Amino acid sequence: MLTYEPDDTLAHRLDPRSKLAVQIGFAIAALAHTTPAGLVASTLLAGAILVTTRVPLWRTLWAYRFALVVLAAGPLVTMVSLGSPWVEPSDGVGPALASYRALLVLLVSAAYVRSTPIRDSRAAIQRTIPGKPGRLLSTGVALVFRFLPVLQRDLRTIRDAMAARLGTERSALERASTIGILGLSRAFTRADRLALAMQARCFSWNPTLPHLSFSRLDVPAFVLASALVLSLLV
Amino acid sequence: MNTENEHESVDLVDGTVVRQFARAALLAALMGAAALVTIPYPLSPAPVTLQVLVVFLAGLYLGPLWGGASIVLYLAAGAAGAPVFSNMTGGPGVLLSEPTAGFLWAFPIGALVVGLVVHRGLTLRDPADVPLPIVVVGLTAGLILIYAGGTSWFAWLIGTSLSEAAVTVAIPFVPADLLKLAAAVVIVRSGTIDTV
Structure with missing residues (x-):
């Protein structure tokens, strides 16, 4: 099952608040840029996040196997129509890109889950909302x-x-x-x-x-999160 | 005096609050799990899930306050990245940019209204003892509010008229949602689930 695993990766050393900021920024950027070029950029970024967090890709995909079925069903259903020409592959392109984008957001959230103990998430929300x-x-x-x-x-x-x-x-x-x-x-x-x-x-x-404190490592994470949110304007 | 060693005493959360809170949290997780349970439904372009049924159950079995809070927890967990929205998506972007996000925003209000009508206030009653017409009126009122939220959000986001929005995102789902309303009534009449 997908859960927190103790480790010494960069993500494990970040403050949970900066990881949440990156997660939010990534979701916003991925939802805003659904063009193939935008998805390539999202894929590269998601790949970098997964590698630095040492997320086991196959095990994560296996954990999400039922989600993958649902994600794959969307484009397949839109391609099929009742009547000639029965299957129209071009109809499935939009939903397929949307499904792929959802998968990327899902994988990035796996990086957050693997690198953050639940107590840290709790502390982060509690310190933000009084x-x-x-x-x-x-x-x-x-x-x-x-x-x-x-x-x-x-x-x-x-x-x-x-x-x-x-x-x-x-x-x-x-x-x-x-x-x-x-x-x-x-x-x-x-x-x-x-x-x-x-x-x-x-x-x-x-x-x-648990005591939370920002370190110098968190600065680039916040810069990345801000850049992702600002990419909405591009 | 050395203030370093001064500790405030432990302020325990009241037992009833803990039980209601645990139920609200688990119902929020059930709401997320229900996003995967789809009903085959020919009229709709998007998958029809059992989530509206869970909103009804939140109002019926947790009451207005905890029922509404439970759905807020669901939205908060989704915003924090849990894959709890339809098609297993998560993250704040869904709440901000999806054309049907208005339904999500209206869910807590729907649960609140169902709870207020069925329990006639903040003290919980067993829904099985509530006269059937009141249960039906409560569920219908909740459903209408959910539709109002979803329709006006879509009209605002896409820039259509309210009636065009209703034809697109609300009217095709009415039969499926009436089925869920009937299922909620069956669950209440079965009397197998207790409130705290």
């Missing part, structure tokens, strides 16, 4: 990152089990409500166990968070 809302928001965002793959697997298990019992033959309403009931009750069971575990570990409004 008060109790900031505390709940920072912890909550970290929990969403942590539980997203777990609940994706839950939903897949539920759908596989339904398919094995010929659930695919049932009406759309029955399928949607079954997925809803089982998905939500599984999520709430996990949430109640999580709440107990958080209380056992003294979940508090004033935790001692």
Whole structure:
């Protein structure tokens, strides 16, 4: 699974706030420049980020395999039409470029995930947004990152089990409500166990968070992030 | 006195808040996971996901405050880069530039309105005990708000009239969303899920 791994890469030594800035800048730049030339530039930058963070490419792609299926389906579906000429490859070019762009943003977020402990993300949000809302928001965002793959697997298990019992033959309403009931009750069971575990570990409004400080290394990261945002104007 | 050794005492988060908060966070993650569950639907160019159903469930089972907060957490995690939006995208760019981002922005308000109508305030009731017409009115009101947000965003971003925007991004999805509304009613009537 895609998760934080201790290491000594450049990205591991950066402050989480500058990594978030680069992530945001990259997403903005990639969404703004969907031309082939823009995508080549995004690819080179994403490649550089992945290499410096030592993200294992194949393992990451494998972790995102279901996303890849969805990303590949978009362009394929638009190429097919009901009637002559049945398949029109040129229709798929736009969606294919958009899917590829989404994949790049996904891979760059893998670099953030691999190089940043969840506690650091939490500290970064908490130090940017003040008060109790900031505390709940920072912890909550970290929990969403942590539980997203777990609940994706839950939903897949539920759908596989339904398919094995010929659930695919049932009406759309029955399928949607079954997925809803089982998905939500599984999520709430996990949430109640999580709440107990958080209380056992003294979940508090004033935790001692890791000390964050900017170093000289963060300057180029912020310059890169600003440059990416400013590329909107190009 | 040496201030270095002075520590403020631990300010524990109240037990009910922890439970509601954990449920809100997991529901936000479920919202992200639901982006992958698509319904085959001939009328739509984009995949139809179960996400609107999760917005309904947030209002129904977490109430107006935590339900809305849960969807805000979902948007915040997406903005921070989690691949939780449709087609597994993430990052703030989606919230700023996608033509259908208005639906995303309207989701928390939808959950809030469903919660307010069904629970008639901030104290949670078991949705199974709420009269069915009130549940349906709440869900419909939430759905209308979501459509209003999505349609006006599209009209503003693309520069079309509201009716053209509705034809493009709202009306084709009405049957699919009515199906999700019916599914939410079935889930409420099953009475298998408890509130905190």
